[in-house]
Amino acid sequence: MLYKTRDFLRIKILDKPNKRSSHSIPTPSGGGISFVLFGSLGNLLMGNLIPIFCLPLAYVGFLDDMRGVPALLRYFTQILTVLFLMLFSSFKEIAIIHFNGYLYSIIFIFVFILATGIINFCNFIDGLDGLLISCMVIVFIAFSIKEDSSLLPIIGACVGFLLWNWYPAKVFMGDVGSTFLGALYVGYVFESSDLSTAIAKLLLLTPILADCISCIFRRLILGQNIFKAHKLHLYQRLNQAGWNHAIVTIIYSSSCLILSLSYV
Numbered sequence: 001m002l003y004k005t006r007d008f009l010r011i012k013i014l015d016k017p018n019k020r021s022s023h024s025i026p027t028p029s030g031g032g033i034s035f036v037l038f039g040s041l042g043n044l045l046m047g048n049l050i051p052i053f054c055l056p057l058a059y060v061g062f063l064d065d066m067r068g069v070p071a072l073l074r075y076f077t078q079i080l081t082v083l084f085l086m087l088f089s090s091f092k093e094i095a096i097i098h099f100n101g102y103l104y105s106i107i108f109i110f111v112f113i114l115a116t117g118i119i120n121f122c123n124f125i126d127g128l129d130g131l132l133i134s135c136m137v138i139v140f141i142a143f144s145i146k147e148d149s150s151l152l153p154i155i156g157a158c159v160g161f162l163l164w165n166w167y168p169a170k171v172f173m174g175d176v177g178s179t180f181l182g183a184l185y186v187g188y189v190f191e192s193s194d195l196s197t198a199i200a201k202l203l204l205l206t207p208i209l210a211d212c213i214s215c216i217f218r219r220l221i222l223g224q225n226i227f228k229a230h231k232l233h234l235y236q237r238l239n240q241a242g243w244n245h246a247i248v249t250i251i252y253s254s255s256c257l258i259l260s261l262s263y264v
Helices: 002-012 033-045 050-066 071-087 091-098 102-125 131-146 149-165 174-190 195-203 206-221 234-240 245-263
Strands: none
Touching: 033 050, 033 149, 033 174, 050 071, 050 174, 071 091, 071 102, 071 174, 091 102, 091 195, 102 131, 102 174, 102 206, 131 149, 131 174, 131 206, 131 245, 149 174, 174 195, 195 245, 206 234, 206 245, 234 245
């Protein structure tokens, strides 16, 4: 699919380098539509609805890739996606078992903010060739081994995309892919059988989460606007220091692999 649509993406969604970019050559973006469509269809045939709940977010991401959409609309769609993932998962039962009263409300709000944050973190981290997709493939494989084999279509579609996205990337996934993967990851964390499993799943993405969270705190300490675009993530700083895309990606994905092996 990517081979046939790359010319369309090159015309309609060409990512041109700017001062915040980590690439220097205009590259087609929006290629994440391939694993969004084929992975979701495969999961649907296997009876898994989690990717279906993430499709509206992917659609808004695709529109954002093509012509841009207001930030408020993007976040509103993230809110709705997380709400659906919460309501149609085992999250409510787990939270009720472990928390009650006002504590339940506090945990609900905290998890809700964290979930929307993870979706955005995945978008922020998709700045080097193969970085996000390789980490997600490893984490999803761990999920499929431990719990849910219906993830296999998504994994297969992501591996196919990784071949195109590896350094030097021939196509980028765009917001359509990064936000979808973030929401999908959140959905499978919500589907945990108990609280300890949910925390374990959450920790598998520590390299990405730690990078983004530490960057936010560092910018707050420096008095910077955390909502303003920047180039201060650890992966970006490593790249600026002379480490090429492949080396940085291998470091992050290897960390996810070690955590995933421990989980399995």
